[in-house]
Amino acid sequence: MQKKIDFRSDTVTLPTEGMINAMMTARVGDDVYGEDETVTELEHKLSGLFNMEAGLFCPSGTMTNQIAIKCFTRPMDEVICDQTAHVYRYEGGGIAFHSSASVRLLNGPRGILSPGLIAPEINEDNIHYPNSSLVVLENTVNKGGGACYTLEQIEPIHALCKRNGLKLHLDGARIFNALVKTGDSAGNYGQYFDGISVCLSKGLGAPVGSVLLGSGETIHQARKIRKAFGGGMRQAGFLAAAGIYALDHHITRLSEDHFHAQLLADALANVSFVSEVMPVETNIVIFKMAEGYTAGSVLKSLAGQGILCGATGPDTLRFVTHLNVSADQITQAIELITRLKPVKDY
Numbered sequence: 001m002q003k004k005i006d007f008r009s010d011t012v013t014l015p016t017e018g019m020i021n022a023m024m025t026a027r028v029g030d031d032v033y034g035e036d037e038t039v040t041e042l043e044h045k046l047s048g049l050f051n052m053e054a055g056l057f058c059p060s061g062t063m064t065n066q067i068a069i070k071c072f073t074r075p076m077d078e079v080i081c082d083q084t085a086h087v088y089r090y091e092g093g094g095i096a097f098h099s100s101a102s103v104r105l106l107n108g109p110r111g112i113l114s115p116g117l118i119a120p121e122i123n124e125d126n127i128h129y130p131n132s133s134l135v136v137l138e139n140t141v142n143k144g145g146g147a148c149y150t151l152e153q154i155e156p157i158h159a160l161c162k163r164n165g166l167k168l169h170l171d172g173a174r175i176f177n178a179l180v181k182t183g184d185s186a187g188n189y190g191q192y193f194d195g196i197s198v199c200l201s202k203g204l205g206a207p208v209g210s211v212l213l214g215s216g217e218t219i220h221q222a223r224k225i226r227k228a229f230g231g232g233m234r235q236a237g238f239l240a241a242a243g244i245y246a247l248d249h250h251i252t253r254l255s256e257d258h259f260h261a262q263l264l265a266d267a268l269a270n271v272s273f274v275s276e277v278m279p280v281e282t283n284i285v286i287f288k289m290a291e292g293y294t295a296g297s298v299l300k301s302l303a304g305q306g307i308l309c310g311a312t313g314p315d316t317l318r319f320v321t322h323l324n325v326s327a328d329q330i331t332q333a334i335e336l337i338t339r340l341k342p343v344k345d346y
């Protein structure tokens with residue numbers, strides 16, 4: 001049996017040998033006492049990289065996002081984000097649960113927001129309206145097929161938020177994919193955001209962890225909220241070491257994943273069971289089934305050939321490339337996809 005080629009998500013990566021060595025030799029301590037030097041090193045490394053004052057290591061991107069939302073809102077406030085946003089769709093209703101805030105959903109092209117879309121949705125001060133207090137952007141946009149914001153697009157959104165007294169948070173689960181693609185520098189990000197979530201366990205390949213970045217004051221409050229959420233960790237340096245290793249070794253290679261995604265998209269554009277492939281910007285390929293095929297049956301046919309992927313709707317599938325899919329496996333996957341003859345559903 002051939003080894004499966006797993007395009008379900010860039011979260012399925014396994015730690016490399018170098019990463020495991022870094023983890024096993026990490027210097028650790030009790031991080032709830034502030035004594036784990038590896039956790040502290042990771043937090044400083046990322047806050048320095050993004051030109052922000054401080055960082056907070058958390059078990060997941062959901063936790064960094066939800067802590068940020070809790071820091072930047074009060075109960076009865078409203079959060080403005082795209083209708084595809086991870087913070088709204090995939091975090092278990094956390095905004096309502098943790099922050100007692102409502103959500104104003106926008107409909108950006110591929111999930112990308114602009115001042116023109118946001119401005120009319122900011123509530124004026126009126127007793128009928130929830131208080132608009134926070135805008136959340138996602139870069140890259142997961143449901144938008146890995147679409148990217150450039151800093152040029154972010155700057156006027158920041159200016160709008162500032163004029164209206166709103167905070168701006170970035171769900172940067174795949175921020176390094178965006179940086180590699182756009183050529184923007186991480187150091188220029190800090191000035192535009194009140195909070196940034198960075199995932200280490202997506203394309204960067206660490207087993208666990210995300211870091212929330214913000215001002216010293218924000219991170220002080222975030223640390224208390226993390227404790228209340230049950231996210232204070234003890235000898236977490238073993239995990240932070242994987243994150244440091246990933247930042248040192250797995251950023252520039254993301255361009256390979258982007259190249260692989262484009263190769264897959266080109267192949268998918270030429271098969272009969274696909275009607276449309278979303279333009280590829282980074283490491284995500286979303287494609288629509290042709291008339292007569294459903295995502296479910298094509299997914300099954302692919303799985304029969306050892307190719308795993310995920311459905312994003314009744315007639316759309318998603319491939320995500322990452323460091324555990326080699327160039328050879330991409331070639332192999334393309335051959336199998338080109339020869340695939342899924343049965344029609346209707």
Ligand SMILES: *Cc1c(COP(=O)(O)O)cnc(C)c1O
Binds near residue numbers: 141173
């Ligand atoms: C994966 C992801 C997160 C965080 O997910 P966790 O599994 O909680 O780490 C947040 N935002 C986006 C856009 C994501 O893709």
